[in-house]
Amino acid sequence: MTMTDPRDGAVPDAQQIEHPGSTTELDPTPDHGEEIYRGSDRLNGRRALVTGGDSGIGRAVALAFAREGADVAFTYLPEERADADATSGLVRDAGRSAVAIEADLRSRDACHAAVERTVAELGGVDIVVCNAAYQMALESIVDLTEEQLRRTFETNVFHTVWTMQAALDHLQPGASIIVTSSIQATSPSPELLDYAATKGALTNIVKSASTELAERGIRVNAVAPGPVWTPLIPATMPSAKVDGFGEDTPLGRPAQPAELAPAYVFLDSDESTYITGESIAVTGGRITPG
Template sequence: MSQDQYAPEDPTSQHVQPDAQPEQQIGHPGLESEMDLEPDYGEQTYRGSGRLEGKRALITGGDSGIGRAVALAYAREGADVVISYLPDEEEDAQVTARVVRDAGRTAVTAPGDLRDEDFCRQLVERTVSELGGIDVLVSNAAYQMSVGGIEDLSTEQLLRTYTTNVFATFWLCQAAVGHMQPGSSIVITTSIQAYQPSPSLLDYASTKGALVTFTKGLSQELAPRGIRVNTVAPGPIWTPLIPATMPAEEVGSFGAETPIGRAGQPAELAPAYVFLAAQESSYVTGERIGVTGGMPMP
């Protein structure tokens, strides 16, 4: 393992290879503690440099995976953090809160379901109330569940996927922008699935395509107000979502198809989210950063 995120290392061997990944399935939504092979979210390696000093961030899906890695990185860069998550994910959320507080920053835990429009609005209001404002919104939480094909896709799943992934992002942004000052940033997690959709994830992939378009459109609206909107598009990333939503045999080979030859780790995503929240990306809006292990996106 690297000493920190700056240490030179061969990316093909930097993290666990697919042949070491267990063919495991866990219950949805999935806890990191249930995984036979827990993800690397950067606790031992992420080194901050004050790039987000004094910022106040709301991160959805902040209990585990990419959200936890982003919360840790933001805290070590000087930000206070509110994390939202499903009530069933309390155990993981408390780990995230601990690493944020260990970095000397404020951590606010906010369990609830983003499919509830009122909860989305209350989440923003709580961030403003407890942190004194909101400078960064990371809309990261998402729902996915693999199905055999379109004929197996229930209306219930379709509505859940779209409400969690798309509607909640609209509601959060609607609630947040009125509180944001010039220099604020919105970062939305999309996916390579928006560009290379898997048939078994058709509903999920289409929501990510919608969020790419949403990012482009909202960035145009908010740019004159000094608020930037960008997206990070991950490739195959090793998180609890994988064994909780995919067949065991696919979990065992997850990420092997990438040119780098392995799944990415949440710690490898965090620097992209830091960059897009920091002042150094002041001339970047409406853009996408792909973190895909070399898988091309049009």
């Protein structure tokens, strides 16, 4: 039997790309599970909406869901069209329907429209993954502008609440909502002050919503990644921070998006029907408080 040493994996060198970045610009190229993910019908016949599904964790989740038997709708920004086309191709290659929705989710109307289009084109929605996020590194709190503060909270927190609200008109008992949180929620970095604050807020939203929605048979959970190699990293951090990104974890490297996807599949499957209000940490060994 061949086993994988969890320490094996590439660590990026210094690099920087224009926000929001493209998968093709990254070195090394992220692994979304294209060659390694094998499904086993754990989500057969379900219909999923993944916000921010064009690249990174969102693409890996969309691919895994499709290979587990789910049809997938996902959102992307206009400048992310090339990545969105690639995600659509992966979903369709798995034999499932793909619905790519161009949307800036910083407005309530856009979030509701994304849900309604998902329902219209897939015939309903059973899984909602609120994954879209924005971050931009700071040198100091004094550099945090009102524009950035609003953009970070609108993208990360507001879109999550608005998408959940819209989806609740369609979700049935057995449905699942997953929010992408972060190790930043409990171990914040000063240069990501506003981003970390939004992830802390999302952690509390998951706990509150899970309690309320349990009586409707709808589960709400989170996945909290540590360092993950996606376009967001070199597009939002100085090149010096990208150099050696993830080396400070006990496993000595960043995660690949493909290593996050199984946590989402588990939380959406019938294998986790007694789990709600929880957060799965995928951090490469970094200890998270609580």
